[in-house]
Amino acid sequence: xxxxxxxxxxxxxxxxxxxxxxxxxxxxxxxxxxxxxxxxxxxxxxxxxxxxxxxxxxxxxxxxxxxxxxxxxxxxxxxxxxxxxxxxxxxxxxxxxxxxxxxxxxxxxxxxxxxxxxxxxxxxxxxxxxxxxxxxxxxxxxxxxxxxxxxxxxxxxxxxxxxxxxxxxxxxxxxxxxxxxxxxxxxxxxxxxxxxxxxxxxxxxxxxxxxxxxxxxxxxxxxxxxxxxxxxxxxxxxxxxxxxxxxxxxxxxxxxxxxxxxxxxxxxxxxxxxxxxxxxxxxxxxxxxxxxxxxxxxxxxxxxxxxxxxxxxxxxxxxxxxxxxxxxxxxxxxxxxxxxxxxxxxxxxxxxxxxxxxxxxxxxxxxxxxxxxxxxxxxxxxxxxxxxxxxxxxxxxxxxxxxxxxxxxxxxxxxxxxxxxxxxxxxxxxxxxxxxxxxxxxxxxxxxx
Numbered sequence: 508x509x510x511x512x513x514x515x516x517x518x519x520x521x522x523x524x525x526x527x528x529x530x531x532x533x534x535x536x537x538x539x540x541x542x543x544x545x546x547x548x549x550x551x552x553x554x555x556x557x558x559x560x561x562x563x564x565x566x567x568x569x570x571x572x573x574x575x576x577x578x579x580x581x582x583x584x585x586x587x588x589x590x591x592x593x594x595x596x597x598x599x600x601x602x603x604x605x606x607x608x609x610x611x612x613x614x615x616x617x618x619x620x621x622x623x624x625x626x627x628x629x630x631x632x633x634x635x636x637x638x639x640x641x642x643x644x645x646x647x648x649x650x651x652x653x654x655x656x657x658x659x660x661x662x663x664x665x666x667x668x669x670x671x672x673x674x675x676x677x678x679x680x681x682x683x684x685x686x687x688x689x690x691x692x693x694x695x696x697x698x699x700x701x702x703x704x705x706x707x708x709x710x711x712x713x714x715x716x717x718x719x720x721x722x723x724x725x726x727x728x729x730x731x732x733x734x735x736x737x738x739x740x741x742x743x744x745x746x747x748x749x750x751x752x753x754x755x756x757x758x759x760x761x762x763x764x765x766x767x768x769x770x771x772x773x774x775x776x777x778x779x780x781x782x783x784x785x786x787x788x789x790x791x792x793x794x795x796x797x798x799x800x801x802x803x804x805x806x807x808x809x810x811x812x813x814x815x816x817x818x819x820x821x822x823x824x825x826x827x828x829x830x831x832x833x834x835x836x837x838x839x840x841x842x843x844x845x846x847x848x849x850x851x852x853x854x855x856x857x858x859x860x861x862x863x864x865x866x867x868x869x870x871x872x873x874x875x876x877x878x879x880x881x882x883x884x885x886x887x888x889x890x891x892x893x894x895x896x897x898x899x900x901x902x903x904x905x906x907x908x909x910x911x912x913x914x915x916x917x918x919x920x921x922x923x924x925x926x927x928x929x930x931x932x933x934x935x936x937x938x939x940x941x942x943x944x945x946x947x948x949x950x951x952x953x954x955x956x
Contacts, residue, residue, distance in 0.1 A: 736802020
């Protein structure tokens with residue numbers, strides 16, 4: 508274990524918590540609310556110093572934090588205690604209801620803003636763009652490419668007369684053209700053996716299940732196995748080569764993906780090779796919000812080019828990416844709470860999150876910052892959910908107070924707070940259980956000796 512990567516992870520967690528609490532802190536001060544304590548972490552106090560009305564503290568375990576206003580708030584103080592006497596100037600409840608809404612919004616807003624700024628920095632510093640060979644791999648049956656007559660091992664020479672230099676980026680031309688006008692075919696020039704031929708690809712990529720079917724030829728070797736996935740629990744590791752799926756030999760990564768996604772049942776049998784020996788592995792697919800999968804990814808490309816954006820383009824691209832990430836995450840949350848995605852199979856706790864961040868730190872600082880960006884966004888969105896204890900739960904109470912022009916009855920606030928507390932505790936217990944159970948399965952239930 509690399510000690511510096513551990514330090515990076517802890518600093519990133521501290522940053523995300525600090526920026527969240529700093530948002531609350533600033534708006535409290537602007538709203539005339541005194542802040543009694545601003546703390547990062549939990550557990551024993553390592554350092555504390557008071558400046559003005561506020562004590563600033565660093566606690567031993569850097570996985571949390573809080574900003575305590577005078578008079579307390581609903582995140583850490585019982586409702587009865589807060590309302591047992593009339594609030595005084597400078598206390599949280601003395602502030603107008605709309606100011607308290609702004610105070611609660613400020614924390615998630617800072618997480619969201621930091622996610623945007625991190626993405627902006629990444630795009631300005633330069634992303635690693637894979638360079639993919641134009642030699643085509645497995646062409647899924649029924650895909651637009653298959654309908655046009657494209658075959659495995661064809662070499663893509665040009666797209667609408669433009670030479671192909673990097674399939675990873677040049678393929679975007681096809682997606683853009685077919686998205687704008689599905690009825691207008693895209694002309695591909697291909698080399699097949701000693702022959703050169705031209706094919707026309709067309710179709711509506713916006714239709715559910717639509718597949719262009721153009722992929723670079725890639726060895727069926729596993730590159731990454733995310734934590735908590737069926738593949739990880741079964742003992743699959745990076746470097747394993749997939750030989751067959753459900754008895755059918757595979758020779759290309761895209762064929763591996765196709766056979767898994769289109770398997771007739773969720774039980775999938777793999778034959779994998781490791782260290783010169785073959786091992787049968789049986790897994791059960793799970794729904795990840797997009798499709799049924801077992802949790803494996805191909806080896807990363809070995810050749811990259813750096814793409815840097817100017818300030819204006821980086822700004823607009825950051826905005827669109829953060830918007831897309833938010834939409835995808837909200838869609839996943841909706842599927843979780845409606846039961847379309849299994850909580851048991853897809854909910855991760857702090858252990859898995861930190862292990863994933865450690866892995867990203869090992870891959871380089873751009874990958875690590877991308878992970879921090881996503882987690883900061885998730886913290887912002889999660890804290891806005893209308894669940895008591897979270898900022899969103901407090902916002903609900905303050906909004907109701909504003910609508911009815913008076914405090915919400917203490918008994919209803921207490922009930923709301925207690926229900927939310929039980930929900931959060933149950934959710935955290937399940938997340939920690941998933942983490943621990945995943946570790947046990949990884950260590951003791953591997954199907955590969």
